[in-house]
Each structure stands twice: as C-alpha cells, then as structure tokens.
Amino acid sequence: MGKKILLASAAAAGGLLAVSNAMVNIALRRKAAPQAPKLGAAAQEGWLSDAKYITHRNCEDMRLRAWFVPQAGRRYAVICHGYGCCGQQMLHRAKPFYDMGFNVLLPDARAHGGSDGSTIGMGWPERRDIVEWVYEILRRDDQAQIVLFGESMGAATVMMAAGEVLPAQVKLVVEDSGYTSAWEQFKVSMPLLYHTPPYPVLPVASLLARLRTGYGFRRMSALEQVRQCRIPILFIHGEGDDLVPCSMALRLYGAARCEKQLLLVPEAGHCGSAEAAPELYWSTVRAFVEKHIGG
Numbered sequence: 001m002g003k004k005i006l007l008a009s010a011a012a013a014g015g016l017l018a019v020s021n022a023m024v025n026i027a028l029r030r031k032a033a034p035q036a037p038k039l040g041a042a043a044q045e046g047w048l049s050d051a052k053y054i055t056h057r058n059c060e061d062m063r064l065r066a067w068f069v070p071q072a073g074r075r076y077a078v079i080c081h082g083y084g085c086c087g088q089q090m091l092h093r094a095k096p097f098y099d100m101g102f103n104v105l106l107p108d109a110r111a112h113g114g115s116d117g118s119t120i121g122m123g124w125p126e127r128r129d130i131v132e133w134v135y136e137i138l139r140r141d142d143q144a145q146i147v148l149f150g151e152s153m154g155a156a157t158v159m160m161a162a163g164e165v166l167p168a169q170v171k172l173v174v175e176d177s178g179y180t181s182a183w184e185q186f187k188v189s190m191p192l193l194y195h196t197p198p199y200p201v202l203p204v205a206s207l208l209a210r211l212r213t214g215y216g217f218r219r220m221s222a223l224e225q226v227r228q229c230r231i232p233i234l235f236i237h238g239e240g241d242d243l244v245p246c247s248m249a250l251r252l253y254g255a256a257r258c259e260k261q262l263l264l265v266p267e268a269g270h271c272g273s274a275e276a277a278p279e280l281y282w283s284t285v286r287a288f289v290e291k292h293i294g295g
Contacts, residue, residue, distance in 0.1 A: 020204035023194060027186065028120045028209060030111040031084050037065070037114055042091055047098050053114070056136050058129055065114035066107040066133065069098060075293065076137050077102040077147045078130060080154030082177075082271065083120065086113030093149065093274070096282050100289060102147065107133055109157070119213060122182040123153055124220040127160035134161075134170055142169075145293050149174045151271045152244065156185075156222045159252070162233065163225025172292045173229070174285055176236040177271045180248045182220035188245060223255050232259040234288045238268025238276065261288060 037053035051069045058064055067087050077097035079090045087106030094104040109126050110117035130148065137144050146169050150158040155178025162173045179185040183206065187198045202217070210216035226233070233256055237249035246264065253262045263284050268276035 017204065019196065020201050020208055023190070023196065023201055023205045024208045024212070026194065027205075028122075028213075030118050030120065034114050034116070035086065037067075037088075039067075039088065039091075042088075047095065048091075056132060058132050062110060062116040064107060064110065064116070064129055064133070066105050069094065069104045069106075071098065071101070071103055073101050073103065074141055074143050074145055075100070075102045075147070076141075076144045077104045077149055078133055078137075078158075079104055079106045080126075080130065080148070080150035080157050081106070081109065081112070082150075082152030082154050083122075084112070088113070090151070090154075093151065096285070097147070097149070100286060105133060105137065109154070121213065121215075122185070122217075122220045123156035123160050123222065124182070124215055125213075126153075126157045127164060127225070130157055130161040131164055131166065134167065138167060138169060144169050146170045147172055147174065147289065147293070149176075150178065151176045152178065155179075156182075156220075159222040159229070159233070160220075160225040162231060163228035166231065170231060172232040172234070172288065174234045174236065174288065175252075176273060177238065177241060177244050178222055178235075178248070178252065179244045180221065180223040180251055181218060183217035184248065185244065186217060189243060192243065223252060226252055226256045229256060229258045232261075232288070232292050234261045234263065234285065236263045236265070236273055236281070236284075238265050238270065238273045240267045240272075241270045243270040259292075 054068050056064045079094045081090045087108045090106050098104050108115040111120045148158040155175035158173050159175050190196045190198050206217040235249050235253045237246050239246050265273035265277050274281045
C-alpha cells in the first residue's frame with residue numbers, strides 16, 4: 001500500500017511539474033520569429049510619410065526595434081503594445097497623440113515584432129527597455145517632454161517603468177487595461193485561456209519562471225511599482241473587461257501616491273474603451289496631457 005501511495009504521489013508530482021512547465025512555455029515563450037518591418041497599407045497615410053524603423057541595443061546587448069514617427073516639436077509619446085502584438089499594431093492609438101503634436105515612438109517589446117528575445121517578461125524586464133528608449137529620445141532631444149502610454153501588457157510595462165527613477169522629462173503616464181501583477185493576471189486568465197485551474201499549477205509555474213528568468217510572477221508587479229511612482233498617472237479601464245478585471249484598475253488607482261485620475265468606461269471590454277466611448281476617452285487623455293504638459 002505504501003509503495004502504491006509513493007508511486008501515485010510521484011506520478012502526481014511529475015504531472016504537476018509537466019503541466020506547470022507547459023504553462024510557462026506557452027505563456028512566456030516568443031510567439032513568432034522576428035518580423036521584417038513593414039507598414040503595409042498604413043504607409044499610404046500622410047502622417048506616416050517620415051516614419052522610420054529604428055534600432056536600440058539595450059544593456060543586455062539585445063537589439064530592440066521601434067517605429068518612430070517624427071514631426072516638429074519636442075513632445076514625444078512612447079506607445080506600448082500588449083501581449084503578442086507589436087508596435088505597428090498600435091498606430092490607431094499613436095495617431096491621436098500625433099494629432100496632439102507628439103512625435104511618436106512605437107517600440108516592439110522584447111520577444112515581439114522585430115526585436116530580439118525569446119522570453120516574454122509580462123512587463124517586468126520590458127520596463128527597463130522603456131527606460132532605455134526614454135534615454136534614446138533624450139539623446140536625440142534633451143528638451144523632450146515625454147508621455148508613456150500602454151495597453152494591457154503595455155500598460156503594465158509603463159506602470160512598472162514609472163516606478164523606476166526617471167528623468168524629469170518624463171511628464172506623465174496613461175495606462176489602459178493594465179494588470180496588477182503577472183501572478184494575479186495568470187490567476188484570472190489560466191481558466192479562460194489555458195483551461196487550467198490556477199492552483200496548484202500557478203505556484204509551481206512561478207517557481208519555474210523564477211529559475212529560468214530570475215523573477216517569479218509575483219515579482220512582476222505593476223502594483224508595487226505604482227506605489228513608487230511620482231509622476232501623474234491616468235488609469236483607464238473598461239468595466240466589462242473579463243480578461244483584466246476592472247477591480248485591478250481600482251486597486252492600482254488606490255495604490256498610487258502620485259497625482260492621479262481614473263476613467264472607467266461602462267460595458268467596455270479589454271482595451272475597448274477608446275472604441276466604446278471615443279469622445280470621452282480622447283477628451284480625457286487630452287485634458288490630462290494639457291494639464292501636465294500644456295496645450
């Protein structure tokens with residue numbers, strides 16, 4: 001009987017390890033090989049006529065790529081995409097900033113688009129990449145006034161970056177549909193996306209991620225970084241978001257000790273607030289920008 005119990009326990013442990021490892025592979029592994037830069041039909045739009053695909057080598061000697069759309073003036077918006085996307089897919093969010101007079105930078109996050117990397121960090125290592133992009137902007141224009149904007153994982157990324165020591169030229173953050181931490185996000189999304197209950201897989205998966213990358217899911221925390229932030233943040237969230245619950249936005253807003261504003265859009269789904277209420281969305285963003293940078 002004891003031997004059977006031992007064998008059953010070993011089999012269960014092996015199965016748990018296998019499932020947890022598979023979860024880490026699925027969640028954090030790069031989704032596609034690096035892509036060649038192309039704007040496609042969007043290139044015909046006049047505002048993109050001077051767009052350039054630029055390169056920055058980060059402190060890990062990783063080649064990071066971004067679309068840069070210049071114009072006259074010293075306002076810059078860094079537009080950060082979500083999980084599994086790329087900078088080019090954020091052009092619809094970049095255009096309103098361009099119309100507000102911003103040069104726009106649309107980075108491909110590590111392990112996305114044309115950037116190097118094989119592991120997705122859910123915003124945690126990406127936060128350092130965004131800080132480096134900020135300094136790349138300042139290398140070109142030391143009088144820049146910089147806004148950080150992100151959606152979903154990009155929102156978590158800019159919130160995590162905002163908790164770092166940033167140069168005074170970074171004026172504010174706008175985050176849309178960001179999560180509190182990778183741990184809490186996987187806790188919600190595992191049943192939805194991976195058809196797996198969070199426990200007991202999540203703790204083991206987090207340990208495996210820590211062994212591979214040096215940080216577990218709890219460490220990947222926008223909530224903790226927001227507590228350290230000293231620049232203004234506009235939090236935006238759809239009340240109908242099933243993937244990243246609106247309760248996360250409320251907790252993030254509550255944790256922030258900086259100047260802050262919260263916009264909740266009724267019935268809007270994940271990253272859908274701008275489509276559900278475009279006038280409210282962009283008028284709120286413009287007013288927040290004008291308050292902290294000037295019109």
